[in-house]
Amino acid sequence: MPAAVTPDARAVWTRLRATTWALCAIVFLAAFESLAVTTVMPTVSLELDGAGLYAVAFAAPLASGVVGMVLAGAWADRTGPARPLVAAAGAFVLGLVVAGLAPTMVVLAGGRLLQGLGGGALTVVSYVVVARLYPGELHPRVFAGFSAAWVVPSLVGPPVAGLVTEHLHWRWVFLAVAVLVVPVVAVVLRRVAPVGAPEPADASRAAPDRAAGGSRVASRRVAWAVLAAVAVLALGASAELTGAATTATAVVGGGVALVALARLVPAGTLRAVRGLPAVVASRGLLAGAFFGAEVYLPYLLTRRYDVAATLAGVTLTGAALTWALASWLQGRLGETRLGHERAIRVGTIVVTLGIAASTLAAAVHAPVPVLVVTWATAGFGMGLTYARQTVLVLRYSSREAAGTNSSALSVADSIGASMALAVTGVVFAAAADQGGDAPYVACLALTVVLAAGSAVVARRVAARQATGPAGSPAPAVEPTDPSAART
Known part of the structure; x- marks a missing residue:
């Protein structure tokens, strides 16, 4: 705990220590599940004869996650976080379990859909939970902890997943995580059980989903989320079609997904309007770039470099370690020495350079260590950027809109990544005839x-506003009804 925080914040940090650890868990x-599945999926697709659904297996949980995010955001704003926490853990x-016991790739994709929800x-x-339990000055530290929670799984996740796949079975990668989630969620639930719906900051205005017609607003948002998920999955499935059907399905699926996304994020997001919309837009593009590239690196190494699954996971391990290192660094520097806006600008540039270098390395079939270094860059x-984007969204949000705007950020993250995976699946199929490294x-x-x-x-x-009454940036203007947001 840095000395810069107030005594009250220090007391909260001490009181919530167990909750913080559980949230990080x-x-x-x-993180372990994500990194492990990325490592073992080439083996899974081979055993279940599901190479055609490889990209869909990754896009499925991201697409269905959009629905879960919208449901949870509105539900948490309306009733508090306890009930949606229980439902979310149960679906996860x-x-x-379904994915771990799946007899076919189709069933596995179905389990991944439910897991993503x-x-x-x-x-x-x-x-x-962070917005409701922790004061604002502790938010950067908590989110830095979230990012740092990738450290251990990044060290052991991919190699352990490879070892489990080689010596036991890939199914345990799914089933082991299912067993461990329950007690961890129980710790958080014990703390948030008494936390109800937030009171409006202004008594003259009710929180979005508690205002007149709020339930209809939430229903519309869920409907748009379902439409977005279906469109993204259709986009991914277009790679399995042939001829003009591929192009038509891809264009329609992508267009519908963007229309639905515009109804789920703050107004101006697709035009990157300054402030909250730009933060959400930046996250969506960044997630699409990083996670769209990440799933193809183990695929490239196992298929083109003939590298074992265990060693292929080292590439992901290196990137996760540098992600955690940068997250810890930005957390220690704080806002005073490294402002939120600057961290995001520098971080996105570094990500661009790292992916570009990885692409060049793949194009010239560079040695494996080169790919490890470029991807680690x-x-x-990502470590510099991700936590600061989340902090800015909470800072730009009123207390009663924290769930809705957090869901908007996560929706942009998920749709950005799932659309990138779906489109890369189409690109991969189109370039497959060229052979070699060309599709990758x-x-x-x-x-x-x-x-x-x-x-x-x-x-x-950066928001247009100057500063709030306490000297911190004032909340950016966001729509009362985010479901009505347009581009």
Whole structure:
């Protein structure tokens, strides 16, 4: 705990120590599952004869996560975080069990859909717990802890997943996480059980989902979220079609997904309007770039470099380590020595350079250590950026809109990543006839464009407002009804 915080904040930090550790443990388990599945999925697709659904298996939890995020955000704003926390954990665990026992790739993708529904909700509920339990000056420290929670799984996740796959079975990668989630969530639930819905900051205005027609607003948002998820999955499935059907499905799916996204994020997000919309837009592009590239690196190494699954996971380990290192560094520097806007601008540039270097390395078939270093560079940029984007969203949000705006950030994150995965799946299929490294290079090149777009948008994340009454940036203006937001 840095000395700069007030005595009251220090007391809160001490009182919530167990809760903080449990929240970080949730991130830890999600990180382990994500990194491990990325490592073992080439083996899974081979055993279940599901190479055609490889990209869909990754896009499925991201797409369904959008629905979970919207449901959890509105639910937490309306009733408090306890109930959505229980529902989210239940869906997450059930999805892991289904995926772990899946006899076919189709069933596994179905389990991943359910897992994503719960995982997306868990992410948003965790943000709401931070907003409700911790003072604002502790938010950067908590979110730095979230990012640092990737350290241990980044060290042991991919190698352990490879060892489990080689010596036991890949199914245990899913089932083991399902067992461990339950007691961790129980610790957080004990603390948040008495936390109800937030009181409006202004008595003359009710929170969005408690105002007249609030339930209809929430229903519309869920409907748009379902439409976005279906569109993204259709986009990913277009890679399995042939001829004009591929192009038509991809164009329609992508267009519908963007229309739905515009209804789920703050007004002006798709135009990167300065302030809150630009932060959300930057996150969506950044997630699409990084995670769209990440899933193809183990694929490249195992198929083109003939590297074992255990060693292929080292590439992800290096990036996760530098992500955690940069997150710890930005947390120690604080806002005074490294402002939020500057951290986001620098971080997105570093990510762009790292992905571009990885693409070049793949194009020339550089040695494996080169790919490890270039991808680790991209991970460092993510560590500088991700926590600060989350902090800015909470800072730009009123207390009663924390859940809705947190869900908007997570929705942009998830749709950005899932659309990137779906499009790269189409690109990969189109370039497959060229053979060699060409399909992988084509997919990585697309993610470089997304990363560059995030770096451009990052220049607009500072709000127009000056400062609030306490000297901190005043909340950015956001729509009372985010479901009515347009581009």
